[in-house]
Amino acid sequence: MTVKEFLEFILDDMDEDIYEMLRDELTNGYLQFSYVEKSEVTKGFLLEKLHDYFDKVELKTGNRIKVLLSEYMSDWKNLVARRIIKEEKDKEGNKSFTRAKKYYDYASEIRYAKDITLEQRVDFSRIVFSLYMAEINEKKQGVTNFDYSVDVINIDRILQSLKTEEADVKIGKRKMFNISSKYGTDMCTMVLTILFYFYIKNNELKGEY
Amino acid sequence: MVEEVVIHTLEDLKKFLEQNNISELVQRDQLKRFKKFYNVVIEEYTKKDPQEAIENLGKVIGKSLSNANGKLDKIGKKIGDINLQLNEHSNMLNKALKLMSDNNGIAEKSLKIMQNVAKVQNVCLILNGANLCATCVGFAVMNEKLNKISKDIKETVKLIKNGNEVQIDYEFNKITSEHANMLDSRKTKKYYTEEQMRKLVDDEYNLLVMLVDAYKKNITDNTDNMIILMYSLAGMLSVSLRYFDEEYYFNNRETIGDGEIWHSSHDKWVSVFDSLCEKDIIESIQDYATFDLKLGTMQVDAYYLSLYDQAKEYKEDIEYNQFLIKTLNNKESLENIEKEIKEETANSIKMSFEEAGAFEDEAVAEAYEKAMRLVDLT
Numbered sequence: 001m002t003v004k005e006f007l008e009f010i011l012d013d014m015d016e017d018i019y020e021m022l023r024d025e026l027t028n029g030y031l032q033f034s035y036v037e038k039s040e041v042t043k044g045f046l047l048e049k050l051h052d053y054f055d056k057v058e059l060k061t062g063n064r065i066k067v068l069l070s071e072y073m074s075d076w077k078n079l080v081a082r083r084i085i086k087e088e089k090d091k092e093g094n095k096s097f098t099r100a101k102k103y104y105d106y107a108s109e110i111r112y113a114k115d116i117t118l119e120q121r122v123d124f125s126r127i128v129f130s131l132y133m134a135e136i137n138e139k140k141q142g143v144t145n146f147d148y149s150v151d152v153i154n155i156d157r158i159l160q161s162l163k164t165e166e167a168d169v170k171i172g173k174r175k176m177f178n179i180s181s182k183y184g185t186d187m188c189t190m191v192l193t194i195l196f197y198f199y200i201k202n203n204e205l206k207g208e209y
Numbered sequence: 210m211v212e213e214v215v216i217h218t219l220e221d222l223k224k225f226l227e228q229n230n231i232s233e234l235v236q237r238d239q240l241k242r243f244k245k246f247y248n249v250v251i252e253e254y255t256k257k258d259p260q261e262a263i264e265n266l267g268k269v270i271g272k273s274l275s276n277a278n279g280k281l282d283k284i285g286k287k288i289g290d291i292n293l294q295l296n297e298h299s300n301m302l303n304k305a306l307k308l309m310s311d312n313n314g315i316a317e318k319s320l321k322i323m324q325n326v327a328k329v330q331n332v333c334l335i336l337n338g339a340n341l342c343a344t345c346v347g348f349a350v351m352n353e354k355l356n357k358i359s360k361d362i363k364e365t366v367k368l369i370k371n372g373n374e375v376q377i378d379y380e381f382n383k384i385t386s387e388h389a390n391m392l393d394s395r396k397t398k399k400y401y402t403e404e405q406m407r408k409l410v411d412d413e414y415n416l417l418v419m420l421v422d423a424y425k426k427n428i429t430d431n432t433d434n435m436i437i438l439m440y441s442l443a444g445m446l447s448v449s450l451r452y453f454d455e456e457y458y459f460n461n462r463e464t465i466g467d468g469e470i471w472h473s474s475h476d477k478w479v480s481v482f483d484s485l486c487e488k489d490i491i492e493s494i495q496d497y498a499t500f501d502l503k504l505g506t507m508q509v510d511a512y513y514l515s516l517y518d519q520a521k522e523y524k525e526d527i528e529y530n531q532f533l534i535k536t537l538n539n540k541e542s543l544e545n546i547e548k549e550i551k552e553e554t555a556n557s558i559k560m561s562f563e564e565a566g567a568f569e570d571e572a573v574a575e576a577y578e579k580a581m582r583l584v585d586l587t
Contacts, residue, residue: 099492106499119505126506148495150510203507207514209521 001118003054003065007047009118010199019043022198025155026050030191053183053191060183069121071185072192073111076128079165079176080104083135085142098144100134103127125196129153136161150204155197162190381438384412388445391452403460406453407472413446414478421484424493432497440519443485447523450478451530459540471531482524486517 014022023046027038031049041049058064063071084104087095097105110116110124133153134146165176177186387409391401401409420442424435457472484490494516498509537546568574 099496102496102500123506145492148492148509148513200506205507205510205514207518209518 001066003051003058006065006069006118007050007054010195011043011047014043014198014202018198018202019046021201022046022194025159025194025198026191030187030194050195054188056183057185057188061185061188063185068185068188069192072189073121073124075177075186075189076125076132076193077108077111079162080107080128080131080135082168083138083140083142084131085144088144100131100143100146103146104131107131122196122199125193126150126153126200129158129193129197129200132158132161150200153197153200155194158193158197159190162193381416381442384409384416384442384445387412388449391449395452400456401452403453403456406449406456410446410449410453410478411474413442413449414481417442417446417481418484421481421490425489432501436494436497436516439485440516443482443520443523446478446481447526450475450527454527454531455534455540458534462538470535479524479527482520485520491517 011019023041024038026046027033027041031046031053033041033045033049036045054065054068057068061068081104084100085098086101088098089095104127107124107127110120113120130146130148130153131143134143136157162177163175163179167174167176177190178184179187179190181187391406391409394401417439420435420439424432424439454471454475458470462470491513494513495509498504498512499506502512504512533546562568
């Protein structure tokens with residue numbers, strides 16, 4: 001898979017209003033346009049800019065887009081894993097896996113499967129985002145359950161929270177996502193998070209009630 | 210059953226092409242009605258001129274369908290209690306199309322080729338089945354499908370009869386045959402009395418509550434059947450309750466005067482539809498779709514949202530009907546309105562077919578007549 005194919009997958013069928021939200025989010029600290037106003041950035045411009053961005057990341061990190069996507073999935077999996085409560089007891093004292101754990105395992109399976117499609121990556125993203133939202137709402141305590149629907153996921157809260165996450169290191173403190181390096185993998189993960197989120201949002205199915 | 214197919218190259222598509230190298234694609238709208246048909250022509254394989262073939266197909270199918278659906282939508286917005294009839298008629302269209310395509314030699318397979326996932330058809334079964342509860346013929350069709358799984362139904366019901374719980378004697382089959390009898394009596398104009406209707410409503414309600422309870426407690430492994438059962442029964446209850454409301458209102462309106470005009474158990478009966486939309490049931494359905502049916506996240510959304518919407522619709526149908534009854538305040542007017550809706554819909558469908566030139570083909574005309582008779586629209 002090439003960067004071009006990936007970007008086409010994300011952006012090709014995007015509705016105008018979703019596109020504008022994506023553009024606003026990306027220009028808020030992740031991509032810089034030196035000559036044009038934010039509002040003048042059309043889809044074409046954004047595609048070119050994103051393509052250049054990923055080219056730079058590939059050069060800097062030495063990893064092609066496929067590996068960057070795997071890193072993205074790894075980061076998310078590790079992030080979410082820490083606060084999933086594995087088991088719960090019901091009234092009769094029987095132990096069973098929590099709903100959160102079941103879905104986390106499902107996402108893990110996708111992460112480790114070989115040759116996954118972009119749609120599977122989207123499924124993975126949807127699940128980890130939902131789980132993470134539950135974790136944010138529980139103020140970083142463990143979660144046993146979560147809300148499956150798309151409208152619960154709030155990209156601003158997620159990004160805000162990602163920036164404050166601390167890494168599990170034995171000595172001292174360190175942030176989990178190092179965003180000072182503009183073309184590093186951590187920043188790349190955040191950009192990918194934004195892209196996947198708006199893809200999901202664009203394809204959101206709404207019921208009638 | 211529908212096969213799930215993954216296409217990587219044009220070669221893979223080749224086996225699905227029909228005569229004139231055309232393959233049909235169908236797009237459904239949110240209510241699962243056919244929204245648009247596409248005729249897909251693979252260019253490198255066409256030898257003859259596909260224009261003509263496409264035009265003919267397009268005329269008959271595409272135009273008549275979008276016209277009919279458009280008109281159905283307009284009528285639907287005019288008066289309140291339409292949902293049931295609308296769905297019924299689009300099912301009629303589906304049937305008519307199937308009959309037409311059978312006669313034209315276009316394999317049914319090609320209509321469903323690009324359909325989402327095999328198991329999502331279950332939703333269609335539920336929705337189609339559920340909406341057929343209102344006419345005799347429709348119900349017979351659904352009953353047949355239910356009979357096929359009746360053995361499992363008996364098993365399911367047996368499991369629920371727990372020694373600790375109150376013995377509930379009504380089996381599903383008893384209720385379905387009673388419901389069928391009720392519909393039949395409407396057809397022959399020997400209507401059920403108010404008391405008979407109340408009993409039917411009560412029985413259906415109790416059984417549905419029991420099923421929902423059993424589903425929540427995960428008593429049976431056969432989730433597929435449970436879901437079909439619950440929603441079929443919910444559909445039946447919605448229909449019965451509407452008919453009961455009519456009987457009750459017109460019989461007792463004068464006696465009650467200014468008091469509560471509906472039966473005192475009405476709120477209790479309607480609350481079961483809310484219970485179908487509760488968080489734990491919805492989560493359970495999401496889990497079933499993800500882990501058992503192995504659907505992707507977007508298909509899971511389609512699945513659980515369809516079921517959720519269906520339950521809400523049932524409740525809304527009842528409320529619209531109550532509003533209609535109160536507003537019209539007259540049994541004859543109500544019957545006339547229903548008759549008018551039927552006629553108008555039948556006419557608009559007929560007009561659309563005529564416009565599309567469908568009746569020039571004898572086979573199509575015959576299939577159309579057959580389908581209209583099947584759903585009681587002549």
